[in-house]
Amino acid sequence: MDLMENQVWTLAEQWEGKLKPISYELLAWGRNLADKLNAPLVSVVMGNGIPRETLETLVHYGADEVYCVQHPRLSHFTCESYARVLERLIQTRRPTILLGGATTTGRTLLPYLAVKVGTGLTADCTALDIEPGTGNLLQTRPAIGGNIMATIKTPNHRPQMATVRPRSKKPLCPDPTRKGRIETIEAPEEWMDNRVQFLELQALDEDGNSLESADIVVSGGKGLKKAENFSLIRGLAEELGAAIGASREAVERGWISYPHQVGLSGKTISPKLYIAVGISGSIQHLAGIKSSETILAVNSDPGAPIFQVANFGIVGDLFQVIPRIRDRLREYRMRKQQEGTHGCEE
Amino acid sequence: MHIVVPIKQVPDTAKVKLDPETGTMIRSETDAVMNPLDLYAVETAIRLKEQYGGKITVLSMGPSSAHRTLKEALAMGCDEGVLLSDKAFAGADTWATSYALSTAIRESVPYDLIITGERATDGDTGQVGPGIAAWLNIPVATYVARIENFDGTRFTLARLTEEGYERLSVPLPCLLTVVKEIAIPRLPTLKGIKRARASEISIRGKDAFPFRDEYLGLRGSPTRVVKIETPQVSRKGEVLVIKTEEDLEKAAEEFVRFLEERALI
Numbered sequence: 001m002d003l004m005e006n007q008v009w010t011l012a013e014q015w016e017g018k019l020k021p022i023s024y025e026l027l028a029w030g031r032n033l034a035d036k037l038n039a040p041l042v043s044v045v046m047g048n049g050i051p052r053e054t055l056e057t058l059v060h061y062g063a064d065e066v067y068c069v070q071h072p073r074l075s076h077f078t079c080e081s082y083a084r085v086l087e088r089l090i091q092t093r094r095p096t097i098l099l100g101g102a103t104t105t106g107r108t109l110l111p112y113l114a115v116k117v118g119t120g121l122t123a124d125c126t127a128l129d130i131e132p133g134t135g136n137l138l139q140t141r142p143a144i145g146g147n148i149m150a151t152i153k154t155p156n157h158r159p160q161m162a163t164v165r166p167r168s169k170k171p172l173c174p175d176p177t178r179k180g181r182i183e184t185i186e187a188p189e190e191w192m193d194n195r196v197q198f199l200e201l202q203a204l205d206e207d208g209n210s211l212e213s214a215d216i217v218v219s220g221g222k223g224l225k226k227a228e229n230f231s232l233i234r235g236l237a238e239e240l241g242a243a244i245g246a247s248r249e250a251v252e253r254g255w256i257s258y259p260h261q262v263g264l265s266g267k268t269i270s271p272k273l274y275i276a277v278g279i280s281g282s283i284q285h286l287a288g289i290k291s292s293e294t295i296l297a298v299n300s301d302p303g304a305p306i307f308q309v310a311n312f313g314i315v316g317d318l319f320q321v322i323p324r325i326r327d328r329l330r331e332y333r334m335r336k337q338q339e340g341t342h343g344c345e346e
Numbered sequence: 347m348h349i350v351v352p353i354k355q356v357p358d359t360a361k362v363k364l365d366p367e368t369g370t371m372i373r374s375e376t377d378a379v380m381n382p383l384d385l386y387a388v389e390t391a392i393r394l395k396e397q398y399g400g401k402i403t404v405l406s407m408g409p410s411s412a413h414r415t416l417k418e419a420l421a422m423g424c425d426e427g428v429l430l431s432d433k434a435f436a437g438a439d440t441w442a443t444s445y446a447l448s449t450a451i452r453e454s455v456p457y458d459l460i461i462t463g464e465r466a467t468d469g470d471t472g473q474v475g476p477g478i479a480a481w482l483n484i485p486v487a488t489y490v491a492r493i494e495n496f497d498g499t500r501f502t503l504a505r506l507t508e509e510g511y512e513r514l515s516v517p518l519p520c521l522l523t524v525v526k527e528i529a530i531p532r533l534p535t536l537k538g539i540k541r542a543r544a545s546e547i548s549i550r551g552k553d554a555f556p557f558r559d560e561y562l563g564l565r566g567s568p569t570r571v572v573k574i575e576t577p578q579v580s581r582k583g584e585v586l587v588i589k590t591e592e593d594l595e596k597a598a599e600e601f602v603r604f605l606e607e608r609a610l611i
Contacts, residue, residue: 015509078514079476079486104507108488111440111473115480120441120568123471138572143470144357151573195485199513202504212508216610240611258491258527259506264467265383265526273610294608296601307585312604314597316588324598332602332611 007093008034009159011086011100011109012045012058017075019045019054021213022101024061024171029128029164030099031062031172033137036130039096040064044089046082048075052182059180062172066180071187073194077105080193083113088191090117095159097137099128102163103212110163120154121161124268126168126291137162145264145287165291166212167270204259211243211260216273217292219245219262220255221285223278223299223318227255232322233277239329245269247279263288278318281306298322347400347458347518349391352447352478353384353419355412356468380415383463385531386524390493391461392423393529398496401425403455407435407446413547420542421534428454432551437564440469444477445561452482453555460521464489472523479521487516491527 010030012023027043034041043063045055048070058066069085086109090098100106102124114121127140131153137160139152154160204210211217218240220233230250237244245262246255262269264284274292279285281297281304289295290309297310298318307313314321358379380388391402404419406412407430416427428450435446451457460479465472472488479486487505495502499518504511506525516522534542552562560566586597605611 076512079479079488083480104489104505107472108476108486111444111471111476112480112486114441114473114568115444115477118568120439121473122569123440123473142577144468145470147576149575149577150571151575153570153572154568155570157568193485195517196487197515199502199515201507201510201512203510210508258525261526273605273608294610296604302585302587310585311583312601313583313585314588314601315585316594316597320594321588321597324594325601328598328602329605329611332606 006037006039007042007095008037008039008097009042009044009095009099010063011098011106012043013101013103013105014045014047014050017047017050017054019057020101020103021171022103022106022166023058025166025169026099026101026164027058027062028169028172030097033097033128033130034064037096037135042067042095044086045069046074046085048072055182056180057174059178059182060174060176062178064180066182067185068182069185069187071192073192074187076198077109078193078196078198079108079112080196081191082109083116084191084193085187086113087116089185090159098159098161100161100163102165106163110161114161117159119157119159119161120152121163122152122154123163125162125164128162128164136160142291145283146290147287165268165270168291211245211262211267211269214243214269214271216240216242216275217245217262217269217271218242218275218277219247219279220250220277221247221279222249222253223280224250224255225278227253229319230255232318236275236277236322236326236329239326239333240273240275242273242275243271245274247285248282276306276310277322279306280304281309347394347398348456349394349400349402349459349461350405350451350455350457351384351387351391351402351419351424351461352405352451352474353388353415353463354381354406354466354468355379355408355415356381356466378411378415380418381463381466381468383465383467383526385463386526386528387461387463388419388422388424389529389531390522390524391459392532394459394493394496395423398498400458403428403457405447405450406430407438407443410549413549416547417542417545418534420545421538422532423538427545427547429547429549430551430554431549434552434557434559434562437567438562439567439569440471440473440477441568442562442564442566444474444481445566446557447474448478448481449555449557450550451478458518460484460519462521462523464523464525475521475523482519482521485516485520486523487514487520488523490522490524493528 010026043058122139218237270291402424462475491506492504
């Protein structure tokens with residue numbers, strides 16, 4: 001039983017039976033920790049009728065075991081039932097670590113669960129490690145708008161729980177020959193909490209592409225001057241296959257809807273590439289983009305704070321610069337297509 | 347309907363300046379204010395009260411100076427302020443904070459609904475709201491962007507997730523955490539400010555409620571901060587200034603090359 005008490009668990013997330021990328025990212029974090037602890041890595045999935053081939057991909061991405069808990073009422077996330085299922089599993093199987101995504105699901109479920117099982121939880125971690133000697137989980141997270149990094153431990157409570165910022169680690173390369181155990185658990189009726197009813201999902205508006213999961217985000221701000229000019233942002237985003245973001249000013253002027261807002265009172269994102277157009281870069285905005293891999297900025301004010309955090313900046317009139325960039329990008333793409341090298345990267 | 351709104355006093359990030367050398371916050375000029383995201387919770391509570399009647403209690407935990415934040419909420423239109431303030435509460439993590447707040451809620455007031463902001467702008471965890479719901483064993487709906495309907499016992503509401511708006515039916519009593527989209531917070535009226543000034547905030551210590559001492563403050567917190575670092579954001583890169591048509595052309599080409607070199611296109 002010792003082995004079982006030492007398990008590292010990661011929480012997979014699914015939508016309509018398909019696993020979300022965070023499920024695999026968490027396995028990359030979990031694999032690293034489990035190897036250091038010489039412990040088994042378990043991916044826990046809740047849902048309904050998830051096909052076996054889907055569950056096997058979790059093994060390919062690093063899980064030693066998969067626990068799949070099924071019930072019709074688990075097909076969509078509701079906090080109370082999901083928490084009760086995990087509470088029961090934790091009570092009987094006693095993992096040492098439980099990682100979830102710092103997603104709208106993880107950031108709801110895990111704090112609820114942490115109270116139910118009486119353990120600590122660290123939010124939105126961007127680095128995780130094992131402390132030599134004690135084997136404790138070291139959880140590092142940005143706080144105060146990314147201006148400090150705090151490292152946190154849960155020394156005396158188990159499991160040690162953390163939510164992990166999406167896209168903070170790449171999934172491992174899948175190995176289709178990897179073997180693991182898949183255990184399907186039919187959840188009994190008493191594990192279900194029927195108080196909250198899931199009704200339906202309304203997909204986001206025309207600019208669809210989810211900000212949180214996009215590799216590239218193009219954002220527009222006050223410098224666009226009016227709503228119609230957001231078409232410049234849409235055009236550039238389309239050329240790059242990017243999602244569309246916005247500063248608070250742009251949202252408050254009604255140029256674009258709130259789900260696009262990036263920053264302290266909107267979304268915190270960490271794309272590979274963030275392009276800020278006509279955004280000066282208030283501290284509130286920077287808090288939401290600091291962990292982007294690369295930041296590009298176009299602004300007419302050379303003193304704009306956005307240039308302090310940009311890897312590459314252009315000081316100029318965005319109404320000239322953006323169309324020109326778009327033209328050059330289009331030419332680049334056409335050239336690549338002719339060369340036939342497009343899309344053959346590993 | 348009795349609505350409880352837990353709020354937090356935080357440093358005022360709007361007044362914070364960014365150090366141009368290090369890119370970090372200069373904290374010396376900051377004032378303490380109500381967590382800006384809590385304003386949406388207060389506004390939502392006031393609108394529900396205006397529509398369905400009832401009473402709003404705002405609740406906070408913090409130093410005695412936090413009574414100013416509670417008065418701000420009273421000036422907007424809340425009815426009663428309660429401040430948990432005691433050395434014993436100091437150093438609480440989100441687990442111990444949600445324990446203290448939920449105990450005060452359970453013991454002091456018959457509540458129907460609890461509304462919180464999405465998270466506080468200093469700690470940035472968003473964990474206290476769902477934590478309170480768990481202690482009270484009531485349902486929680488987070489990231490609520492719209493309340494579509496209330497029939498006296500259940501809300502129909504929409505929460506903003508990565509996929510879109512998830513519509514839920516949630517019964518009272520429950521806890522909602524709201525996002526900015528839900529409502530535009532009102533400014534206090536002169537009458538509200540006068541009323542708030544005249545009202546008393548009740549300050550409660552650890553003996554005011556049947557707290558379990560071992561769950562309070564730093565002692566009751568399962569997590570421990572072991573290290574704080576200030577990251578240096580010195581990513582400042584090349585900046586091209588456009589003055590001529592040639593500059594413009596060069597900037598556009600550099601832009602594409604920059605993306606190509608990093609395999610971003």
